[in-house]
Amino acid sequence: MRYLSLYFHFFRVSLMAALEYRFNLLVWTFLNLFWTLLSFVGIELLFGQVSSIAGWPKQEIFLLLIIWTIFHDFLSIFIRPSLRQISHLIRHGKFDFLLLKPVSLRFLSSVQDFGIDSVSRFCLTSVILVFFLRQMGIEPSLLLWLDFTLLFLSGAIIFYSFFFALAGLNFWFINLFNLDDLHSRLIDAGRFPIDIFRGRAKTFFTYLLPIAFIAFFPAQILLGRIGSEWVVYGAVMASVFFIASQLFWSLALRSYSSASS
Amino acid sequence: MKKYWTVFKTEFQKSSEYRLEFFGHMIMGLFTFAVMVFVFRAIFQGNPEIAGYTFSSVFTYLVMTKFLHPAIRWNVARLLADEIKEGRLSAYLLKPFGVLRYWFSLFWADRLVDILIRLSLIVAFLVLLPRYFSFPGFGTTLSFGLSLVLALFLNFTFNILLSLFAFWVTDIRLFSTAIDLAVGFFAGALVPLDFLPGILKPASFFLPFQYLLYFPIRVFQGAVGPEQTWVGMLISLGWLVALLILLDYFWRKGIKHYEAIGQ
Numbered sequence: 001m002r003y004l005s006l007y008f009h010f011f012r013v014s015l016m017a018a019l020e021y022r023f024n025l026l027v028w029t030f031l032n033l034f035w036t037l038l039s040f041v042g043i044e045l046l047f048g049q050v051s052s053i054a055g056w057p058k059q060e061i062f063l064l065l066i067i068w069t070i071f072h073d074f075l076s077i078f079i080r081p082s083l084r085q086i087s088h089l090i091r092h093g094k095f096d097f098l099l100l101k102p103v104s105l106r107f108l109s110s111v112q113d114f115g116i117d118s119v120s121r122f123c124l125t126s127v128i129l130v131f132f133l134r135q136m137g138i139e140p141s142l143l144l145w146l147d148f149t150l151l152f153l154s155g156a157i158i159f160y161s162f163f164f165a166l167a168g169l170n171f172w173f174i175n176l177f178n179l180d181d182l183h184s185r186l187i188d189a190g191r192f193p194i195d196i197f198r199g200r201a202k203t204f205f206t207y208l209l210p211i212a213f214i215a216f217f218p219a220q221i222l223l224g225r226i227g228s229e230w231v232v233y234g235a236v237m238a239s240v241f242f243i244a245s246q247l248f249w250s251l252a253l254r255s256y257s258s259a260s261s
Numbered sequence: 262m263k264k265y266w267t268v269f270k271t272e273f274q275k276s277s278e279y280r281l282e283f284f285g286h287m288i289m290g291l292f293t294f295a296v297m298v299f300v301f302r303a304i305f306q307g308n309p310e311i312a313g314y315t316f317s318s319v320f321t322y323l324v325m326t327k328f329l330h331p332a333i334r335w336n337v338a339r340l341l342a343d344e345i346k347e348g349r350l351s352a353y354l355l356k357p358f359g360v361l362r363y364w365f366s367l368f369w370a371d372r373l374v375d376i377l378i379r380l381s382l383i384v385a386f387l388v389l390l391p392r393y394f395s396f397p398g399f400g401t402t403l404s405f406g407l408s409l410v411l412a413l414f415l416n417f418t419f420n421i422l423l424s425l426f427a428f429w430v431t432d433i434r435l436f437s438t439a440i441d442l443a444v445g446f447f448a449g450a451l452v453p454l455d456f457l458p459g460i461l462k463p464a465s466f467f468l469p470f471q472y473l474l475y476f477p478i479r480v481f482q483g484a485v486g487p488e489q490t491w492v493g494m495l496i497s498l499g500w501l502v503a504l505l506i507l508l509d510y511f512w513r514k515g516i517k518h519y520e521a522i523g524q
Contacts, residue, residue, distance in 0.1 A: 023432075034442075050311065185289050
């Protein structure tokens with residue numbers, strides 16, 4: 001209960017900070033919507049030349065892109081802003097303040113900041129998803145929506161854990177390159193069907209660094225191509241990534257030496 | 262002239278210090294590149310030729326897009342706009358040098374380091390993947406080099422023009438997004454211009470953006486004949502002169518409007 005109250009407190013603080021700069025918030029919202037539009041136009045241009053990509057017709061690629069946008073925004077709201085802060089806190093010796101608090105360090109490092117500017121696009125694309133599915137002639141049952149949500153959340157936990165573990169590298173390498181850029185590039189790769197990859201690359205992106213969880217598996221379950229067993233697989237993968245990231249983080253934390261305070 | 266040369270040398274040394282960061286970005290860029298190669302391989306499966314491109318020529322196009330990335334970067338616009346917005350431009354105006362010439366030196370030092378690092382990427386592709394990416398010959402490389410220099414001049418001019426908006430508005434992001442859109446579509450950064458439908462393709466040839474990316478790449482690929490190459494370079498030069506006149510006009514207007522806020 002205490003953690004839940006802390007979570008909402010942090011969210012409220014981020015919301016208040018974002019609303020202080022309303023024009024900024026408006027500009028970022030507009031830009032986010034604009035880039036989404038551009039992605040759709042890019043796909044439209046490619047489909048001006050071909051009728052399918054790796055066996056996926058235009059409508060299904062659009063579905064993939066809608067789900068990818070929702071996933072991207074989910075991470076941008078709830079996960080990436082806090083993880084972005086970690087390197088800054090370590091580099092400037094401010095991480096001590098987190099260590100001294102009587103709260104789980106992982107929790108505190110993961111909930112300090114929220115990306116409020118992605119909320120509007122997240123809501124908008126979620127609504128678009130429902131209408132788009134209807135247009136495709138797909139009316140998912142409540143159980144299918146549940147499977148979809150669980151797969152989606154598994155993907156979010158997998159990528160949160162992976163990025164959290166990567167943030168641990170900051171304890172060893174203070175001047176690490178821009179991890180946020182790496183996050184973006186990895187997530188971007190999830191826009192396309194995994195079927196474009198072949199051989200080892202396909203195995204790698206399905207099982208080891210499963211970008212398939214970003215949009216591919218959730219889209220597949222909505223299209224009725226995979227069953228509920230993949231939800232179980234998602235839960236197993238999410239647990240493995242979560243535990244592994246905790247072990248890696250604990251190991252890395254031992255190398256932390258306060259920079260200034 | 263000596264003072265600008267000193268600025269250039271200092272900035273070159275400074276940028277070289279961060280070469281590891283450049284490399285880091287480039288390696289991460291290679292991941293995106295690899296994904297795009299997979300995407301296009303899937304697209305070309307069963308289609309040996311699309312819009313006049315084979316998979317091999319699209320591969321070269323993608324490699325060269327990475328190499329020419331310095332010609333579509335807007336970092337100088339962001340930096341100079343911040344100087345204007347925060348009122349720090351006053352410090353430049355009080356010094357005995359031309360502000361734009363100073364930024365011109367900074368720009369070339371930064372781009373030179375970037376290009377040199379990216380050159381290693383080209384060499385690696387030439388050695389490792391000769392089937393998809395091959396040396397086009399000295400004549401073509403020379404023409405490409407000239408078109409690259411013109412592209413960088415154009416990029417500098419666009420960067421400064423973009424930054425000048427900061428004299429009138431506090432946030433230039435909307436304008437930088439607009440130029441990103443223009444570059445995405447009309448410079449061939451999103452897809453080669455030959456993929457554009459309807460009126461967009463002929464429209465792109467009447468705009469300056471293709472000379473930042475598409476034109477140099479097509480010169481490198483040998484897809485532009487010698488005569489067309491010279492015509493293209495002359496048009497590019499014409500655009501450069503026109504944009505420089507525009508830059509001069511807005512710089513004078515901007516300086517008159519400048520309030521040195523916060524200083």
